[in-house]
Each structure stands twice: as structure tokens, then as C-alpha cells.
Amino acid sequence: MITDPGLYDPSPLAPPLRWPGGKTCAVWVAPNLEYYELDPPAHPRRKSWTKPHPDVVGYSHRDHANRVGHWRMAEAMSRQGFPGSVSLSVALCDHIPEVVADGVARGWEFFSHGIYNTRYAYDMDEAQERAIIEDSIETVQRATGQRIRGWLAPALTHTVRTMDLIAEYGLDYTCDLYHDDRPGRVKTASGDLISMPYSLEVNDHYGFFIYNMSPRDYADALIRQYDRLAREGAASGTVMCIPLHSYLIGQPHRIGPFERVLEHIARDGRAWITTAGAIADAYREQQA
Amino acid sequence: MSLDAAYLQYPHRRRGMDHDLYPWSNIADRPPIAWPDGKRVAVAIVISCEFFPLTPSDTPFRAPGHMQTAFPDYRHFTARDYGSRLGVPRLVEALAKVGARASFAMNSAWAERYPDLARAIVAAGHEVIAHSTDMNGTIATGLAEADERALIAASLTGLEAVTGVRPTGWLSIARSQSWNTPRLLAEAGLAYCCDWVNDELPYRMTTPAGPLVNLPLNHELSDRQIIATCQQSADSYAEQLRDAYLWLDGEVDAGGGRLLPIHLTPYISALPYRIDAIEGLLAWLAAQPGAWFARGDELVAASGV
Numbered sequence: 001m002i003t004d005p006g007l008y009d010p011s012p013l014a015p016p017l018r019w020p021g022g023k024t025c026a027v028w029v030a031p032n033l034e035y036y037e038l039d040p041p042a043h044p045r046r047k048s049w050t051k052p053h054p055d056v057v058g059y060s061h062r063d064h065a066n067r068v069g070h071w072r073m074a075e076a077m078s079r080q081g082f083p084g085s086v087s088l089s090v091a092l093c094d095h096i097p098e099v100v101a102d103g104v105a106r107g108w109e110f111f112s113h114g115i116y117n118t119r120y121a122y123d124m125d126e127a128q129e130r131a132i133i134e135d136s137i138e139t140v141q142r143a144t145g146q147r148i149r150g151w152l153a154p155a156l157t158h159t160v161r162t163m164d165l166i167a168e169y170g171l172d173y174t175c176d177l178y179h180d181d182r183p184g185r186v187k188t189a190s191g192d193l194i195s196m197p198y199s200l201e202v203n204d205h206y207g208f209f210i211y212n213m214s215p216r217d218y219a220d221a222l223i224r225q226y227d228r229l230a231r232e233g234a235a236s237g238t239v240m241c242i243p244l245h246s247y248l249i250g251q252p253h254r255i256g257p258f259e260r261v262l263e264h265i266a267r268d269g270r271a272w273i274t275t276a277g278a279i280a281d282a283y284r285e286q287q288a
Numbered sequence: 289m290s291l292d293a294a295y296l297q298y299p300h301r302r303r304g305m306d307h308d309l310y311p312w313s314n315i316a317d318r319p320p321i322a323w324p325d326g327k328r329v330a331v332a333i334v335i336s337c338e339f340f341p342l343t344p345s346d347t348p349f350r351a352p353g354h355m356q357t358a359f360p361d362y363r364h365f366t367a368r369d370y371g372s373r374l375g376v377p378r379l380v381e382a383l384a385k386v387g388a389r390a391s392f393a394m395n396s397a398w399a400e401r402y403p404d405l406a407r408a409i410v411a412a413g414h415e416v417i418a419h420s421t422d423m424n425g426t427i428a429t430g431l432a433e434a435d436e437r438a439l440i441a442a443s444l445t446g447l448e449a450v451t452g453v454r455p456t457g458w459l460s461i462a463r464s465q466s467w468n469t470p471r472l473l474a475e476a477g478l479a480y481c482c483d484w485v486n487d488e489l490p491y492r493m494t495t496p497a498g499p500l501v502n503l504p505l506n507h508e509l510s511d512r513q514i515i516a517t518c519q520q521s522a523d524s525y526a527e528q529l530r531d532a533y534l535w536l537d538g539e540v541d542a543g544g545g546r547l548l549p550i551h552l553t554p555y556i557s558a559l560p561y562r563i564d565a566i567e568g569l570l571a572w573l574a575a576q577p578g579a580w581f582a583r584g585d586e587l588v589a590a591s592g593v
Contacts, residue, residue: 054466056465063486064487071316095303251508256535
């Protein structure tokens with residue numbers, strides 16, 4: 001029986017990290033640019049939709065992202081000077097390349113969030129898992145000119161092989177481990193993988209649908225999260241990730257309070273506003 | 289362990305959507321909409337008029353708000369009936385106070401049960417949107433095509449018989465459709481439906497029986513979602529809708545006319561302890577010089593789609 005994934009040293013003790021310019025908290029924003037299928041094949045262990053297909057509300061709610069929400073969210077980020085590090089359903093490059101191109105034009109970084117957010121990795125054999133990693137690398141390279149560096153498992157579905165495989169393909173960060181506020185080493189069979197702090201707890205989906213927060217309450221939670229991490233980071237060097245879905249944060253009742261959060265962080269002075277890749281680089285330089 | 293090979297095949301992975309119901313469209317790339325009289329934000333209030341039979345049929349599924357206890361569930365039957373009997377008149381009066389026209393998404397059985405209310409709603413200048421027959425009239429894949437066609441026809445016929453007006457708009461219960469629904473709605477002569485929540489302006493769908501407009505009635509801005517599901521107060525609900533209005537108003541100069549859909553449920557919003565917040569919201573909206581209270585059919589026509 002496996003009791004511990006064995007992916008990292010459980011000790012919370014690690015040397016302090018320093019961020020450029022003496023900043024105390026590295027802040028990165030992770031827009032999930034996704035494509036959900038209307039009629040995906042069934043996975044034996046997880047339903048894509050809670051209702052019989054077509055799940056009109058489930059599908060069309062998410063489709064709001066690619067028609068309306070993305071631009072509203074991206075404009076707010078750009079106005080406040082925040083780049084995106086994109087968790088990408090790579091099939092979006094085929095379906096709606098305009099959304100991907102918009103991120104490229106804004107200078108955003110792209111990593112893989114699987115092919116579709118309606119296809120799950122559980123129970124894949126090694127060849128199948130290699131196929132989705134290779135598909136991700138090739139598709140994103142073709143659409144953006146970028147070699148993906150990171151991985152957020154599609155719909156957060158994994159196998160025990162995933163970390164070894166993405167490290168073998170040269171990816172250098174995973175967003176799937178939630179045990180720390182700072183980057184750390186991931187133990188893999190080969191390669192050099194680090195865990196990049198992402199977040200479930202301040203993910204907009206959790207804020208609105210697990211904790212049922214109002215838009216203003218969610219904004220307040222983000223500000224408290226930032227203020228605390230910026231304070232602690234003076235001694236340790238922390239990371240705050242803001243994971244977003246534009247079909248949620250890009251709704252008209254939510255975007256205003258959210259933009260005020262970005263404004264708060266940008267004005268505070270302690271934030272290193274950056275990308276996941278730059279955080280990974282800064283971490284590695286300090287491990288030499 | 290391994291997944292079926294088909295699980296890694298993507299037959300609909302292509303340019304555009306993975307279906308043919310509507311093409312992808314970026315709201316920012318469309319010709320700007322100019323609402324009548326230079327108005328900036330169309331406020332589409334849709335009020336659900338629902339009749340819940342004491343015995344749920346669960347075919348194909350049980351509607352939100354339906355009976356919950358073992359038979360006979362007098363608790364929920366009468367609480368829903370309170371919304372119809374007392375809540376709807378409160379909302380009608382609240383609309384009259386600010387001179388707002390709205391749409392009432394009505395079960396045909398509701399019109400038959402409260403014909404005087406239904407006729408008064410139409411006489412006040414409001415629109416009736418067809419909302420199935422009663423709250424057992426749910427639609428999802430699994431409902432036979434002939435039964436779904438008959439359900440749509442019975443709803444339209446029943447509403448017309450009571451109110452004298454044949455609806456041109458449709459709202460499915462829980463916005464739930466089968467694969468056949470858009471085609472059957474077009475076939476029945478309906479001009480628009482409100483079920484798909486993927487946009488913030490009306491847009492055109494294509495069905496084998498002809499075009500159908502979708503007027504997105506955003507469930508995220510409904511009292512059911514914010515008050516009943518997310519458990520927020522009526523004051524917070526009103527504040528969120530004011531925030532939404534102001535944000536949309538701020539987009540108009542660059543993007544053209546915007547739409548704020550407000551979907552209200554009488555047994556949720558029209559309770560004595562919540563209705564003041566709703567009336568306050570309506571008064572605030574009425575005081576915005578750019579706000580246009582519009583019926584669904586009016587704003588579909590004005591949008592030019």
C-alpha cells in the first residue's frame with residue numbers, strides 16, 4: 001500500500017529565498033485557458049458533465065470564457081501590469097487560436113493543462129501519457145513558438161508516473177503539488193523538476209463555488225492572502241499564485257472587485273510581479 | 289492499466305467549435321449594438337412563474353425547487369405556491385413603481401392556475417416567455433423526440449389560450465436541453481431561447497429547422513445562483529448587480545450596447561424580507577440614465593441579430 005507519494009522532502013525547513021529587487025513575494029497569475037467538449041467520451045472513473053449530454057449550462061458557462069470572459073480578464077491584467085502564465089487546454093490552439101494568440105501578443109507564458117479539460121489522465125498507460133505530453137509540447141510550440149516548461153494535469157488528474165514523465169521530457173515545473181508557499185524539489189526518476197506553488201484555496205473556482213464567496217469577499221480573501229505572504233516573505237521569500245478561469249472572474253459582477261486586487265498588489269511595492277518560468281529560474285539560481 | 293484507444297482520439301478537434309449549433313465569435317469583434325434612444329445597458333428582467341405538481345414525475349429529471357420530502361410534500365408545494373400567489377404580485381407592483389417592462393417565463397399550467405395574474409401581466413405590457421408546461425416538464429437527452437415536440441406545443445398552446453398571445457421566446461427548465469431542443473424550438477416557430485449562458489449579447493444559432501436566436505440569461509446573475517445556491521444575502525445580491533451594471537456601462541463607449549440579465553424567482557426574491565432589496569435595486573437601475581428595461585423580444589429585435 002502506498003501511503004506517501006514520495007515526491008518531496010516533507011520537512012518545512014528550507015533556506016530563505018531572495019527575489020529580484022528585494023521583493024518579498026513573487027506573484028504570478030495563472031489564467032486557465034480551456035476548452036471543454038460538448039460530448040466527450042466517457043472516462044471509466046470520472047464523468048465529464050454531471051448531466052446527460054448536452055449539459056447546456058455546464059458547457060456554455062465555460063464557453064463564456066472564449067467569447068467574452070477572456071478579453072475582460074486579460075485587459076484588466078494588462079492594465080495593472082500582470083502577465084499571465086497560462087494553464088492551457090492545448091486543443092484550444094486548434095479550436096480558437098485567437099484566444100491563444102491574444103495571450104502570445106501580451107507576452108504570456110504557456111504551459112500544458114492537457115488536451116481538453118474533459119479528458120482525464122487517470123488509468124492511462126505509459127504510452128498514452130507520453131502521447132498527451134508529446135501532443136502538448138508539439139501543439140503549443142506550433143501555436144506560440146514556446147517550448148512548454150510546466151504542467152498542470154488536465155482537470156487535476158494524474159497517474160503515479162506523471163511527474164517522472166514530464167521531468168524526462170524536460171519540463172521543469174509542476175503546478176499539481178500544494179504543500180508549500182515556496183518552490184521546492186520534486187523527486188523524479190530523471191530530469192530536474194520543481195513544484196511551483198499554484199493554489200486551490202484562492203483559485204477563483206474554490207472562492208466562488210466551494211466557499212460560495214461574493215465577488216467582494218473573494219477580492220478581500222486575495223488581498224489578505226497577499227498581505228500575509230508579503231509579510232512572511234521578508235524572511236523566507238514566498239510565492240502567491242492567483243489561478244483564474246475567465247468564465248468566472250470575467251463575469252461582469254466579479255471583474256471590478258478583482259481588478260482592485262491587482263491594483264492593491266501592484267501598488268504595494270513588495271510584490272515581484274512575474275511568471276512561473278521566471279520564478280523557476282530564480283529558484284534554480286539559488287540552489288546552485 | 290490502460291484506457292480505450294478511442295479516449296485519445298479527438299474527432300472534433302478542429303478550427304471553431306466542436307459542434308455545429310453556433311460558430312465561435314468574440315464579443316469584441318462584433319459590430320456595436322445601439323439600443324433605442326441612446327440607451328447603454330439593456331436590463332432584461334426575467335421572472336419565473338412555475339407550477340410544481342405535488343407529485344414529481346422525474347422524467348427526465350426533477351426540476352430545481354421541486355418537492356423534496358416524501359409524498360405529500362405540503363411544505364414545498366405551498367411555499368412555491370406562496371411565491372406564485374403573493375410573490376408574483378409583489379414583483380409586478382415593484383416593476384410598475386419604476387415603469388419597467390419585463391419578461392415572465394411562464395409554465396402553461398401556471399397561466400391556467402392563475403389566469404387573472406397571467407392576463408394582468410400581459411395587460412401591463414410584459415412579455416410571456418414559454419417555460420414548458422409545468423415543473424414536471426423537464427427536457428434532457430432521453431426524452432423521446434415526439435414527447436418533447438408535444439411538450440413544446442402544449443406549452444405554447446396553453447399560454448396562448450389564457451393570455452391571447454403566442455410566445456416567441458422559450459426558457460427550458462434549468463436551461464436543460466436535449467440534442468433535439470434547438471431544432472424543435474425553431475420548428476415550433478419560436479424566435480429565441482434563453483438557455484445558453486455563453487455570451488452577454490443575443491446571437492444566432494443554426495438548426496436544421498432554421499435559425500434560432502439565443503438570448504443569454506446568465507444563471508450566474510440569478511437570484512437562484514447567488515441567494516439560494518451561494519447563500520448570499522439579498523443586499524449582497526443587489527450590490528453585485530449594481531457592480532455588474534456599472535462594469536457593463538463602462539464597456540459601452542468602446543464596445544457598444546450591453547445587456548444585464550436579471551433572472552428572479554418569486555419564492556426566492558419576493559419574500560417579505562428580501563423584496564425591499566430587490567425594489568431598491570430596481571429603483572437604482574431606474575435612476576441610471578443609460579438603463580433600458582427591455583422585454584426579451586424587444587431586445588432581440590433591437591440587437592439586429
